[in-house]
Amino acid sequence: MPVTRDDLVEALAAVARGDKAAFEMVYRATSLKLYGIVVRILGQRALADEVLQEVYVRVWQRAGEFDPATSSPITWLTTIARNRALDEAKRKTMRSFDDHPEVLELPSGDDPLENHAQNEERRRLQACLDTLEPEKREMVLLAYFFGLTREEIASHTGRPAATVKTWLRRSLAQLKSCLER
Amino acid sequence: MTENDDLDGLAAEYVLGSLSLAERKDVDARRKRDAALDQAVTAWERRLGPLSAGAPGIEPPPDLFASIADRLWGAGRSSGATVIPMPARPRSVGWRAYGVGASAMAACLLLGVAWLLLNVNVPARPMQFVGELHRSAGTAADEGAAAKGAPAFKIALDLNTRNMVVEPVSLRATPRRSFELWLLRTGGAAPVSLGLVSHSARTTVPWREDYPTSGLVDDSLAVSLEPEGGSPARAPTGPILFVGKLRAATP
Numbered sequence: 001m002p003v004t005r006d007d008l009v010e011a012l013a014a015v016a017r018g019d020k021a022a023f024e025m026v027y028r029a030t031s032l033k034l035y036g037i038v039v040r041i042l043g044q045r046a047l048a049d050e051v052l053q054e055v056y057v058r059v060w061q062r063a064g065e066f067d068p069a070t071s072s073p074i075t076w077l078t079t080i081a082r083n084r085a086l087d088e089a090k091r092k093t094m095r096s097f098d099d100h101p102e103v104l105e106l107p108s109g110d111d112p113l114e115n116h117a118q119n120e121e122r123r124r125l126q127a128c129l130d131t132l133e134p135e136k137r138e139m140v141l142l143a144y145f146f147g148l149t150r151e152e153i154a155s156h157t158g159r160p161a162a163t164v165k166t167w168l169r170r171s172l173a174q175l176k177s178c179l180e181r
Numbered sequence: 182m183t184e185n186d187d188l189d190g191l192a193a194e195y196v197l198g199s200l201s202l203a204e205r206k207d208v209d210a211r212r213k214r215d216a217a218l219d220q221a222v223t224a225w226e227r228r229l230g231p232l233s234a235g236a237p238g239i240e241p242p243p244d245l246f247a248s249i250a251d252r253l254w255g256a257g258r259s260s261g262a263t264v265i266p267m268p269a270r271p272r273s274v275g276w277r278a279y280g281v282g283a284s285a286m287a288a289c290l291l292l293g294v295a296w297l298l299l300n301v302n303v304p305a306r307p308m309q310f311v312g313e314l315h316r317s318a319g320t321a322a323d324e325g326a327a328a329k330g331a332p333a334f335k336i337a338l339d340l341n342t343r344n345m346v347v348e349p350v351s352l353r354a355t356p357r358r359s360f361e362l363w364l365l366r367t368g369g370a371a372p373v374s375l376g377l378v379s380h381s382a383r384t385t386v387p388w389r390e391d392y393p394t395s396g397l398v399d400d401s402l403a404v405s406l407e408p409e410g411g412s413p414a415r416a417p418t419g420p421i422l423f424v425g426k427l428r429a430a431t432p
Binding site for chain 1 (some may be wrong): 189190194195197198199200201205222224225226227229230232233234235237238239240241242245246247249250251253254263334358360384406409410413418419
């Protein structure tokens with residue numbers, strides 16, 4: 001039986017009490033996902049290995065801060081992983097993406113780590129992303145999945161950094177209002 | 182109003198990942214004393230979180246959990262009880278989930294085999310193919326050297342010599358990333374990795390015995406952007422940059 005969102009909520013509460021078996025369960029259930037996130041942002045497996053270790057050390061230390069009333073467990077874990085990976089990636093001098101990646105096609109199937117409502121949320125987010133113009137949608141996803149800064153996106157797309165900033169902010173505002181609709 | 186927009190835009194970009202390290206540090210510090218900014222960041226984490234949930238995972242190295250346990254609790258000084266044994270105990274639910282993945286993979290392989298069996302006796306199979314890969318759709322602002330409509334890669338496959346030659350056409354480097362070539366089979370079979378291809382020089386891909394030799398004109402070829410060394414999974418994990426199809430070469 002796959003691990004569900006409720007299992008994770010319970011396990012994180014146990015981790016907060018120092019339960020090592022629960023911690024391992026959290027790791028087994030989520031490391032595939034978090035490692036994917038970290039590898040994409042860092043682009044290097046050796047560095048990703050190190051960062052993933054730090055991420056789970058933080059999970060162990062901060063499990064008590066997780067509040068199921070305000071966040072889903074996978075969103076909470078994702079946030080820790082992304083923030084750690086983004087900080088690390090941006091320590092590097094500017095990375096250049098001379099090619100023009102097309103956006104990731106996201107799988108549309110249900111994620112067992114999320115409940116029905118959250119899978120619905122994801123489909124809505126995807127639908128809202130699809131309303132963005134292709135170039136703007138691509139900029140948004142380049143930043144989200146690969147952690148590219150405005151300057152990196154600028155050198156990648158040939159648009160000025162100021163334009164990238166304007167477009168990103170407009171696109172994000174558009175996403176927000178689409179999601180609130 | 183403008184001020185609020187700026188605050189929300191900053192929070193959004195922070196979560197999106199497009200801020201520089203200095204800007205990120207600034208937001209980290211400001212959040213601690215600015216409740217509105219903190220709430221805006223949390224709201225954006227909720228909004229964009231589903232994107233990560235939907236993205237493909239990558240299997241971490243098998244010994245990574247042991248390293249984490251080691252960091253947290255120290256392997257050496259324990260009586261054995263503090264060290265989580267590796268591999269995991271049977272009751273670990275995660276491994277059961279992996280079991281599901283493995284059987285899904287096996288099913289994909291079986292499908293592939295069945296497909297091959299069905300297609301073995303196609304008469305007068307073409308033996309030579311050519312094709313071009315173009316940037317996948319939706320890319321604008323292409324200031325690159327390649328003229329509009331020009332291919333990014335030219336491909337020639339000869340099943341007699343069992344070699345595929347992949348020739349890049351004016352591509353530029355993508356540091357710390359690799360280009361990986363895939364054969365995307367029709368009918369939903371698992372993608373076949375044809376290995377890494379160079380952006381600057383001709384790559385010869387040996388057409389292995391286990392690669393398909395029929396139905397190729399119905400399949401698609403794709404180049405994805407992967408972590409250095411190629412996809413850590415059995416499918417593309419990065420964006421598909423270039424796509425194209427093979428056609429039988431006129432003799």
